[in-house]
Amino acid sequence: METVPADGLIAASWLLIALPLAGAAVLLLGGRRTDRWGHLLGTGTVVTAFVLGLLCTLQLGGRRVDVELFTFVATGSLDVQAGLLFDPLSALFVLLITGVGALIHVYSIGYMAHDPRRRRFFAYLNLFVAAMLLLVLGDNFVALYVGWEGVGLASYLLIAFWHERPSAATAAKKAFIMNRVGDVGLALAIFLMFAQLGTVSYEGVFGSVGLLAGGTVTAMGLLLLLGACGKSGQFPLQAWLPDAMEGPTPVSALIHAATMVTAGVYLIARCAPIYDATPTARAVVLAVGAITLMIGAIAGCAQDDIKKVLAYSTVSQIGYMFLAVGLGPIGYVAGLAHLLTHGFFKAGLFLGAGSVMHAMGDEVDMRRFGGLAPHMKVTFVTFGLGYLALIGFPFLSGFYTKDAIIEAAFDRGDGWGYLLGGLAILAAGLTAFYMTRLMLMTFFGRPRWEPGVHPHESPAVMTAPMVLLAVGSVLAGFLLVVAFPLEGWLAPVFGEPEAAEHVVAPIVVSVLVTVVMAVGVLTAWLFVGRREVPVTAPVRVSPVTRAARRALYADAVNESLFMRPGQWLTRALVWVDNRGVDGAVNGLAATLGGSSSRLGRTQTGFVRSYALSMLGGALVVAGALVAVTTG
Numbered sequence: 001m002e003t004v005p006a007d008g009l010i011a012a013s014w015l016l017i018a019l020p021l022a023g024a025a026v027l028l029l030g031g032r033r034t035d036r037w038g039h040l041l042g043t044g045t046v047v048t049a050f051v052l053g054l055l056c057t058l059q060l061g062g063r064r065v066d067v068e069l070f071t072f073v074a075t076g077s078l079d080v081q082a083g084l085l086f087d088p089l090s091a092l093f094v095l096l097i098t099g100v101g102a103l104i105h106v107y108s109i110g111y112m113a114h115d116p117r118r119r120r121f122f123a124y125l126n127l128f129v130a131a132m133l134l135l136v137l138g139d140n141f142v143a144l145y146v147g148w149e150g151v152g153l154a155s156y157l158l159i160a161f162w163h164e165r166p167s168a169a170t171a172a173k174k175a176f177i178m179n180r181v182g183d184v185g186l187a188l189a190i191f192l193m194f195a196q197l198g199t200v201s202y203e204g205v206f207g208s209v210g211l212l213a214g215g216t217v218t219a220m221g222l223l224l225l226l227g228a229c230g231k232s233g234q235f236p237l238q239a240w241l242p243d244a245m246e247g248p249t250p251v252s253a254l255i256h257a258a259t260m261v262t263a264g265v266y267l268i269a270r271c272a273p274i275y276d277a278t279p280t281a282r283a284v285v286l287a288v289g290a291i292t293l294m295i296g297a298i299a300g301c302a303q304d305d306i307k308k309v310l311a312y313s314t315v316s317q318i319g320y321m322f323l324a325v326g327l328g329p330i331g332y333v334a335g336l337a338h339l340l341t342h343g344f345f346k347a348g349l350f351l352g353a354g355s356v357m358h359a360m361g362d363e364v365d366m367r368r369f370g371g372l373a374p375h376m377k378v379t380f381v382t383f384g385l386g387y388l389a390l391i392g393f394p395f396l397s398g399f400y401t402k403d404a405i406i407e408a409a410f411d412r413g414d415g416w417g418y419l420l421g422g423l424a425i426l427a428a429g430l431t432a433f434y435m436t437r438l439m440l441m442t443f444f445g446r447p448r449w450e451p452g453v454h455p456h457e458s459p460a461v462m463t464a465p466m467v468l469l470a471v472g473s474v475l476a477g478f479l480l481v482v483a484f485p486l487e488g489w490l491a492p493v494f495g496e497p498e499a500a501e502h503v504v505a506p507i508v509v510s511v512l513v514t515v516v517m518a519v520g521v522l523t524a525w526l527f528v529g530r531r532e533v534p535v536t537a538p539v540r541v542s543p544v545t546r547a548a549r550r551a552l553y554a555d556a557v558n559e560s561l562f563m564r565p566g567q568w569l570t571r572a573l574v575w576v577d578n579r580g581v582d583g584a585v586n587g588l589a590a591t592l593g594g595s596s597s598r599l600g601r602t603q604t605g606f607v608r609s610y611a612l613s614m615l616g617g618a619l620v621v622a623g624a625l626v627a628v629t630t631g
Contacts, residue, residue, distance in 0.1 A: 010056050010065050013086050016094060017137065019045040019052075021130035027123035035119045039112070042122030043105040046129055050098035057091040062492050066139060073142070077198055085139035085202065089493045092336065093136040093266060096343050097259055101129045103465035107351050108250040110461035111358065121161060125254065128154035132259045136266055140201040141190045144267070148186060148231065151260055152179045158255075159247040171243040178240040182230015186267075189223035192216070206273040214278065221274050221281025224267060225288065232264025232318050235292040239554040242299075242311040249354030252307055256314040257347035265318065265339055268325045269332055272494060276328060285326030286416075290423050293319025295552055297430035301437070302548035304537055305364045306353045309438050310346070312551070313390065316427055317342050323420060324405045327412065332494050333487050334404040337480045341397035344472030345389040351466050352383035355458040356442060360449070366438060367535050371447035375455040378463045380443050382470040387439055389473035391432040392517050394510075397477030402428060403510050404481060410504040417503070425516050432520025440528045448535050 023045035027038045034041070067084040074080075105125060112118045131150025138144045160172030194200055196216055197208045209217060228234065233241030241261070245252055255261060268275065268285060275282045296316030303309045317338070324335025357364060359376055373380040389396040392403070406428075409421035449455070457463065480486045487497040547553060602613075 004063055004065055008059050010086050013056050013067055013084055016049050016053055017130050017133045019049045020126040024123045024126035027119050038119030039109050039122050042126050046102045046105050050102045053094040053098050060091055080142045083139040084137045088489050090136050097132050100343050100347050104250050104253050107462050107465040110459045111250055111354055124154055124157045142200050155260055158251040159244050161247055168246040171246040175240040175244050178237050179230045182227045182237055185223040185226025189220050192220055209273050209277050217278045218280045221278045224271055225285055228264030228267045232261045233315055234288050234322055238315050239558055241315055242308050245307040245311050253347045253350035257343050261318050262339055265321045282326055285322055289319045289322030289326050290420055293427045297427040298548050299551040300434040302545050304366050306366050307364055310349050320405050327408050330411055331408040333490055334408050337486050338401035341401045341476045344469050344476050345386040348386040348466055348469030348473055352379050355379040355462055358458050359455045361453055366441040368448050369442045370445045372455055373443040376457050378457055382466040385470040386473045387435050391435050392428055397473050400477030400481040403513055407506055407509050413503045425513055428513050429516040429520040432517040433524045436521045436524035437528050441533055
């Protein structure tokens, strides 16, 4: 697709980044003087960015527009221009980030109303949105990397917002460190691009992939995948994502629905020319997606923290998206469609969970909920619609997009395709189980509240965004797959879609997935709905349940393979430094000091001692001369 210069409103698309960035700067530098209206400014910048993004998208018309700004780096052979790329792919992400982000900002006005640091919270939210917009709008890998690191910084600040809680501080450090592991992969991939191709622009890299050796392209793809796994919480770097729930609930919605976790999917989709040239790297993307969607689905079945259930659901759903983009041209659009619908229903679910917590005194243990439906009717209905969309209930958003991914897996037409499709269907059944379990434990059954708790509906400033997201949970899938197929919009990026030759008829896939989903719902009702839910989690459980509660021992594996060996290596290096390097230096200093002290003792101040020393020296010299002359 030909790139054209920016014109009209698109020429001002840099304001998409500048508006929230300026909001963050004003709120952070303005100090307490901005406390009274800071939340309004923070919300207004993102709402304005959404309106501008929508107008730019309407003006785009399927083009690829390059917005030149200034020279970022010009040294030696490295020339990096600061520019933006506004094309159909980046436009989708701009609308998702600013649209859902704006609703989360509005919700936060009510949720954080009594927090004394609300102004700072909105500053961090603005910074997060600005960094994410730079990530998806940059026209080269350096701009993407700057946005990538900005998202990592903002996520650290938001997860640790209540840093006085040790658990929040620990979770933020864990997220920061695990993301840095992935960031090393992305940085090395960018270094490799420049070393091999002399450029880091998308156009230059993607246009020259065919000139590289197969091993180089594979290495590039695997390094990019490492970066994507870190940011999107995919295996083996998924352990930080559930712990990120320690931040305020709007942060969970922002990270898990519309922004941070989608960055890895965006990276893989944007780098489609690289992965199309390396079947090996694409196969690894497939494997990562399949493993992660099963890990998230299994772990979600045994959690009692309402936000952690949704967190593991996010891990699993992002696994679906990785599976889709790993399928190549037959899966790119399906994965991105699921990403968009997921942004609606998962944001709605997290905001609904925040509404429940708001009503229950910040309680997160579902075993202490129960019977909330009559007391929180708006939250119940909106949360219920998000739940139905997530489990793939017929004709809601998840039904269209999740089925499309499973169809694409079967369309591979080989044994691996059947295996991937089968795992995706199994995960759909597990999703129906753990989400139905969540619904039953939270909104139905006997109330299990603590004394003094009086559940109540959240204020309109919180419920209004939930209602809008619920509408998206119902309609987004139909609009993106049936009414206005996403394939046509993304054709300038991924090429015109080819007529699909379905190995398994779509109606068969839909019926099969629906039946498995129904089995998951029924199983949850039999195990939870028909039984009394104990307030305390049972201790005597099966090994499978114990493993699921501990997320299949992901933390234990990371500690055993990486953390403890790292600690041992650090201790060994400290010992070598103390006893070896410092020991040698200190030993040499002690030797010289001791020698000088001993030599100093010979300076007695008596003339006869000095005369005897001179005589002894003369005798030694004379003896040496005699030995030399006679030898």
